[in-house]
Amino acid sequence: MDDDAVLDGPGRGTGRRAGPRAGADHDSKRAPRRRSRPESQSAPGSAPGSASESAGLAEDAVSAFLHAPLAVAVCHPDGTVLRVNPAMTALLGYPPQDLLGRDLFRLLPDDLVAAAKAAYAALRRGDVDTVVHETRFATATGPRRDVRVTTSAVRDTAPGREHLIMHLEDITDREDLRRRLQYEASHDSLTGLWNRARFLEELDRALPRGERHDQPVSVLYLDLDNFKAVNDRHGHAAGDRLLQSFGDHLRDCVRPEDTAARLGGDEFAVLCENTTAAQAAVVVERLTGGTWASAFTDLALGVAIGIATTPAAGTDTHGAADGDHGSAETLLHRADGDMYAVKARRGG
Template sequence: MQKNTIRTLLINAHRDQYIEMARLLGDVTASDYEMTWCADYQYALEAMLAPIHDIILLDYEHAPETCEELLRAASTHGCSTPIVCLTAKDNPELDQAAIRGGAADYLVKDQLNTAQIERTIRYAIDRKSAESELARLAHYDALTGIPNRLLFNDRLDRVLQRADRGDSPFALLYVDLDGFKAVNDMHGHDVGDKLVQGIAERLSQCIRRTDSVARIGGDEFTVLLEKINSTNDTVMIAQKIIDVITEPFNINGQQLCVGSSIGIAVYPEAGTDAKTLLKNADMAMYEAKAMQGSTYRFFTDQMNNEALDQGRLELELRAAIHNDEFAMYFQPRISLQTGKIIGAESLLRWHHPERGLLLPDEFILPAKQLGLLSPMGYWAMNRLCQDINAMDQLNLAPLRISLNVAHEQFVAPNFVTKIESILATNKVSGSRFEFELAETDVIESLSVIATDMQQLEQRGIRFSLDDFGTGFSSLPQLQRLPITTLKLDKSHVQKVVNDQDSANMVRAMIHLAHALTLKVVAEGVETERQKDFLKENNCDQMQGFIYSEPLSFDDFTKLLRQQGATSRPSYLSIVDK
């Protein structure tokens, strides 16, 4: 059988060490190694960025500061080749610095042998390949193949940077489909998916080469129009989008029609940052939706003034904290191996005095904009401690409860101290909690939160990475955090049966997580086929409507008591871990 050839770049200033490395790699029997030697660090970056190598061996021994700069520069320039660092002796600080800089692994030179270096290189290449595939799947919508929200946000940031440098203005179009829910309800989700695919294809065809389209929700799209010279340029494209969406779609022999409402935010009049532009485009879209038929609306000063209503919402949110209008609901987490309840995720609800029970989607974003996530988070932690004590009084199994912790709260001063105080005041052990952190937040603030995570882990608190697969994590970095669980986002889980890309992505994430000795929890499981897929692919746990919707405290404790009855179904029971 023909051996594969691994093209290796060695960056090292000493010929004798190059010869020794060539000898070690020459002894590998599984593969052939084609060695390129760069002896001058001045030309190392150019060699690293050349797309002709499978692995890079970077020697830190004689120029550690230069090598750190090379790692940072390679990362900045998007180097796609895995890098393994070589050191003279075991140095934990150097190890951490190399991994933070983007290295896949590091080796101690005087401990090298053929088997070790072959295994390290193979693992680094395989891991990089898997991460690259995850990155591709994470940046493109699995159903339509067009960019998703993550890639759209990146492109919007880049457009803003160019605009700030003096390039011509651009427009952000927020496109929402009218009548899509009726199609789904009447014809089913399969037909709805084909309709979305058709709309994505038409949108991609009707925009200019300099523009970009993305799918950011079930029936929501965004379009970035660059280099617009006048309002008329934007109007013409907006009307073209309305026309191509309004044209009937022939799906399974049926003529289906939907409309569209488009909100338009133009830089810089409607905002000079991504958050403001998105908010204003969304507001304009809702004004368009309030009008009859498919149409578009620009963001206006009048609409901007209406945003001042947030002042009233701020007062209501602060009153809700003070008046105990919030409540914690619980969604059971189930073992896929045993069918047993092994924990629960806590979810915040608001009993609004006028509007009734509100879900987080209706108040979390305004709370974030108003800087109220931290006080709400501490309220939730305190209430959960009270709920845990109440469950213990009922002699229920001591389940571990997970709590979503906002990034703003975690990085705020004295977070650890405040959590310890709440636990001590309520006499609750930290081992009863798991803190869920969003993947994108962890990536952005790795060095800031690592110490706090380790301190809380010593108190018994576990950590899980929430919405895994919506961002792009560097798995070697995650290994250095006390994370025990990855939670697969429902946007992938709910498509595993009908979409091959989503199925492949979920399989890959489960495999990678288990390779790092992490548990995997699938969120949003709704059907038996989704459950069977997850079980066949060795997913550890699940939660979702297939088992239970989020329950109030009383209903949740009632469920737990029922599980303890002899009449319970044989596949349901409570465990205390």
């Protein structure tokens, strides 16, 4: 476009072109004339500051706010929400009118509110300019969302215009994966009980507690009778169903404070803290009953249970050397040995 183009604003032409000057040279090899830059358009690399450029930056800021893929909220320094972008309403499921004029603490589970407020205390005091923490938000649709919250304080502005910029990143998929891997690492996949590794961790923690408070710790070792016959006669799928049924029976029989686990195969264990051998025998009595094997009336099924108890003042040590709480593996091994003694006495 040449100098005679009529501009409809910075760098924009109307499409109307003046006719050629009389006698103008229209040789195709002639270099085109350079169009001068409108004064209102800054040259690349020039310092910002013009009114049009400021307006452009404001438009860009609004566009970034509206179209940001992350949920964004502008808040008063006290946490009251002033503005939210569409990504925020999409994440939480609430329309803007349900979020504006209120803080977001009300959307947190009760047990996470104190931690969130503590994170913002340093921000409000001016100790830091940005805080980052992870929490969970209630949504309008029901399920909670795991969120990484980054909040920055904007202080270098006109008096009375200080505010907070809050970014919420949805990390639910990451946290779901972490929780699933954590669950699989500590639970038996068939019965949902703790696995052997987690049981030993719990026992490792229970033993020093018992020694510190002079309280006995009892371990029950359980082995199903004739389980191999179930697999041989009815198949491994039936054997799995039997293990699941016994796992449910085990949950129903132990006390809320007890720890039940499947060690592997048809072997299970129960940790009973602050429990003497005599008290553990009451749990054993409950476990030896029940209808967990009722689907297999053609087989003589049952459970053999051994008990090992750490010593405490005035208690039956059930095979422990006086004053020796021992290790988790040692106590479990003693309970295993007692279980085999029970089988031998029964002739099975």
